Amino acid sequence: EGASGDTSADTAENAGGDSGGGGGEDSGGGDSGGGEDSGIKELDGEQLFMDNCSECHGEDGKGSRKGPDLTREIGRLSDEEIIDIILNGKGRNEMPAIDVTEDEAQAIVDYMRATF
Numbered sequence: 001e002g003a004s005g006d007t008s009a010d011t012a013e014n015a016g017g018d019s020g021g022g023g024g025e026d027s028g029g030g031d032s033g034g035g036e037d038s039g040i041k042e043l044d045g046e047q048l049f050m051d052n053c054s055e056c057h058g059e060d061g062k063g064s065r066k067g068p069d070l071t072r073e074i075g076r077l078s079d080e081e082i083i084d085i086i087l088n089g090k091g092r093n094e095m096p097a098i099d100v101t102e103d104e105a106q107a108i109v110d111y112m113r114a115t116f
Contacts, residue, residue, distance in 0.1 A: 045111025071116040
């Protein structure tokens, strides 16, 4: 009979051990912080520039045979004007529209302003 009492005590201890699952709730909050970091990475202006602009404008933005020197343009155009060119293109054969969102276009502009 004493063995039965020990088994009950063991079961109670095991149940207490299972309550450690409550820590999972805390880790759920940490996931939200990770989501914020990944949002920033999605709008990495440098990577967007390299993927969408550097082929014609060069990695340093100083242009090539295919596209003008952006280091000269960045100072004379507003963010809105540059975003419009990115999203809609310019002229018939000058620059095609780039397939990015408005937020991504802003990230590209922010990168150019900080770098060039």
